[in-house]
Amino acid sequence: MSVVYTAIAAFENSVRELITSTLLENVGAAWWEDCVSKKIRDAADSRRKEEEKVKWHTQRGSDPIQYTMLPNLLNIIRQNGDYFEDFIHDIDWAASIFDTVEKSRNVIMHSGTLSKRDIARLGSLFRDWNTQVAT
Structure with a gap:
C-alpha cells in the first residue's frame, strides 16, 4: 500500500500546487485571504497551531494550503470556479475523483488494504485528472 x-x-500535493499557482497568477499574493473561505482558513490555521505546539516533530510546511484537507481543496476550487475553467470542465467530475x-x-x-480493483480505479482516476489538468 506504500506505493498507492x-x-x-x-x-493531493498536485491539487495544492494547481490551486496555489492558478490563484496566485489570477488574484495575486493575497489569494489565500481573498479566495478561501474563513471556515477553511480557520481550519487550516487551527491545524498549523496544533502542530506548532509539538516542536520536536517536523511540520507539514509553511503555507496554509499544506494544512488544508482534501475535501476543502475541492471547496476552494468550487469557490473560485471561474479561475479553474481551463482545467476542470465539470466540477461534479472533479468531485467524484x-x-x-x-x-x-x-x-x-x-492500516487497511485496498483491493486490486480499487487500486486500478485510482490509477484510472489519476490518469484522467493528470490528462485534464496538465499545463
Missing part, C-alpha cells in the same frame, strides 16, 4: 499512498499524496481518492486514502491511513 505515495500516489495519493502526489495527487476527490470522493473516491478520499475513500481510498482513509482505508490506507487506517
